[in-house]
Amino acid sequence: MSTHSSALSTPASAAVPALFVSHGAPLFAVEAGETGPALTRWGQELKAQFPGLRGVVVMSPHWTARSPLVMAGAQPATWHDFGGFPPALYQLQYPAPGSPALASEVLELLGAAGIAAQGDAARPFDHGAWVPMMHLLPQADVPVVQVALPVGAGPAEVYAMGAALRSLRSQGVLVVGSGSMTHNLAEFFGGAREPATYVLEFSRWIEDALARGDLKALLNYRSQAPHAARAHPTDDHFLPFFFALGAAGDDLRANYLSREVMYSMLAMDAFSLHPVH
Numbered sequence: 708m709s710t711h712s713s714a715l716s717t718p719a720s721a722a723v724p725a726l727f728v729s730h731g732a733p734l735f736a737v738e739a740g741e742t743g744p745a746l747t748r749w750g751q752e753l754k755a756q757f758p759g760l761r762g763v764v765v766m767s768p769h770w771t772a773r774s775p776l777v778m779a780g781a782q783p784a785t786w787h788d789f790g791g792f793p794p795a796l797y798q799l800q801y802p803a804p805g806s807p808a809l810a811s812e813v814l815e816l817l818g819a820a821g822i823a824a825q826g827d828a829a830r831p832f833d834h835g836a837w838v839p840m841m842h843l844l845p846q847a848d849v850p851v852v853q854v855a856l857p858v859g860a861g862p863a864e865v866y867a868m869g870a871a872l873r874s875l876r877s878q879g880v881l882v883v884g885s886g887s888m889t890h891n892l893a894e895f896f897g898g899a900r901e902p903a904t905y906v907l908e909f910s911r912w913i914e915d916a917l918a919r920g921d922l923k924a925l926l927n928y929r930s931q932a933p934h935a936a937r938a939h940p941t942d943d944h945f946l947p948f949f950f951a952l953g954a955a956g957d958d959l960r961a962n963y964l965s966r967e968v969m970y971s972m973l974a975m976d977a978f979s980l981h982p983v984h
Contacts, residue, residue, distance in 0.1 A: 721982070722876035722877040722982065723753070723757055723760065723876045723877075723879060723880060723881050723882075724876070724881075724955070724962075724979040724980055724981045725869070725876065725881075725882045725883070725884075725951045725952070725954040725955035725979070725980040726843075726881060726882070726883045726884070726951060726977070726978075726979050726980070727883070727884045727885075727886070727947070727948050727951040727952075727976070727977065727978055727980070728746065728839045728843070728883060728884070728885050728886075728977045729742070729885075729886065729887045729888050729965075729973070729974060729975040729976050729977055730767070730834070730835050730838050730839045730885050730886070730887065731838075731887065731969055731973050731975050732895075732969070732970070732973065733789045733792055733796060733834050733838060734792060734793075734796070735838050735839070735842075735969075735975075736796060736799055736834075736838045736841055737793075737795065737796060737799075739842060740967055740969055740975065741965060741967045741975075742842075742964070742965040742967045742975040742977055743842040744842075745964045745965045745977065746839065746842040746843045746964060746965075746977060747842050747843065747845060749843070749964050749979065750842075750843040750844050750845075753881065754844075754849075757879060759879045760849055760879055760880075760881065761809070761849075761850070761878070761879040761880060762806050762809045762849060762850045762851070762852060762879070762880045762881070763840070763844070763849055763850070763851045763852070763880070763881045763882075763883060764809070764813060764851075764852050764853075764854060764872060764875065764880055764881070764882050764883070765836050765840070765851060765852070765853055765854070765882075765883040765884075765885055766853070766854045766855075766856055766865075766868075766869075766883070766884050766885065766946075766947045766950040767833055767835025767836045767853060767856070767885045767886075767947065768835055768856055768885075768886055768943040768944045768946065768947060769788060769833035769834060769835040769836075770830065770833055770835070770836075770853055770855045770856060771855060771856045771857070771858050771943070772855040772856075772857060772858065773857070773858050774823065774824070774825070774857060775817060775822055775823070775824035775825075775854065775855060775857050775868065776824060776825055776826070776827045776830070776854070776855040777810050777813050777814050777817075777824055777825070777826050777827065777852065777853075777854055777855070778805055778810060778826075778827060778830045778851075778852050778853040778854070779805070779807050779810040779811075779826030779827055779828045779830075779852075780805045780807070780827075780828045780829060780830065781804060781805050781806075781807055782802075782804055782805060783803075783805045783830060783831050783832050783851070783853075784831035784832070785799070785800045785801050785802070785831065785832050785837050786831035786832060786833050786834070786837075787799075787834070788833045788834055789834060799837075799841070801832055801837035801840055801841050801847055802847050803832075803837075803840065803844070803847040803848070803849060803850065803851045804850045804851075805850060805851065805852060806850035806851075806852055807826075807828075809850060809852050809880065810826055810852050811826075812875065813852060813854065813872060813875075814826060816871050816872050816874065816875070817868065817871050817872070819871070820867065820868075820870070820871035822867065822868060822871060824854075827855075830853060832851065832853065833853075835885050835886070836851065836853050836885060839883075839885050843883075849881075854868065854950070856943065856946055856947070860946065861942075861946075862925070862926045862927075862928070862942075862946065862949045863926055863949075865946045865947070865949040865950050865953070866926065866949040866950070866952055866953035867953060868950055868953060869882065869884070869949065869950040869951060869952060869953025869954035869955075870953035870954065870956075871953075872953075872954050873953070873954050873955075873956055875954075876954060882950070882951060882954035882955075883947075883951065884946075884947030884948050884949070884950040884951030884952070884954075885947055886943075886944040886945055886946065886947035886948055887944040887945070887973060887974070887975075888909075888910050888913065888938075888945075888948075888974035888975065888976035889906045889909055889910065889938040889939065889972060889973060889974040890938070890939055890944035890945070890973065891937055891938060891939070891940055891972055893940070894971070894972040895970055895972065895973075899971040899972075900970070900971055901971060902968035902971060902974075903968075903971050903972050905933070905934035905937050905938065906938065906968055906971070906972055906973075906974050907968070907974075908933045908934060909932055909933055909934045909935065909937075909938040909974070910966065910968075910974045910976055912932045912933055913925070913928070913932065913948075913976075914961065914963070914976075916928075916932075917961040917978075918961070920957070920958075922952075922957060925949075925952065926949070928945075929942065938974075951980060952980065954980075955980035955981075955982075956982060958982060958983050959980045959981055959982055959983060960980070960981050960983055961978045961979070961980055962978055962979045962980075962981060963976070963977070963978045964977040964978055964979065965977045
């Protein structure tokens, strides 16, 4: 693994890169900062380079289930799964279609990897999916399928789920892990605006481990990364990182789209993961 400054540099015939996005607070939908426009630019480049883009498979920490589930509806609703925010936020819709056919492929691939999963035709898009997708693909014209985060799964198990879907990338599918590079909401209302030191140290440790190709260290980040417990009191918002990492494969480079920090404690890191040729 290595870092690289360009956004999309793989040949048009190559597999679609995997992507990790930090979806931040729900207000990210309307307070885009630097990260929202960066995602929009990358999404435009993606569609230009992969005109056959046929779907997105995304894991969000806001859908957890006792066993793996896959969104199987044809037209998922937009769920405003939060409270206490400005009224305008509740008017937003992300009307991307679902894809029962792609959901079936996901279920088959997970099953072939020994991961028993079922379809859920009634599942709506939670904000961990639709908020970043509003920036990434604002025209909502690419089908989106969500995959639930299994309760009790750790980094290795989530990595295996992403790895099971790796072949989709060569078939015009973008695999996305949507979470947060740091996520200590107890510090959200502290009032500070400068990035907290621990946030920067944790985020750059992850970046350095990616550049070294140190998958073992990443999978064991809770014991090896600085300030891991403070950055993630629970690991649900970091586990989608491993979904993207598994889908990307072992020999890759991370192309950073954003290293922004919001509200002092929410690292909004976003990066694509490309094979090294």
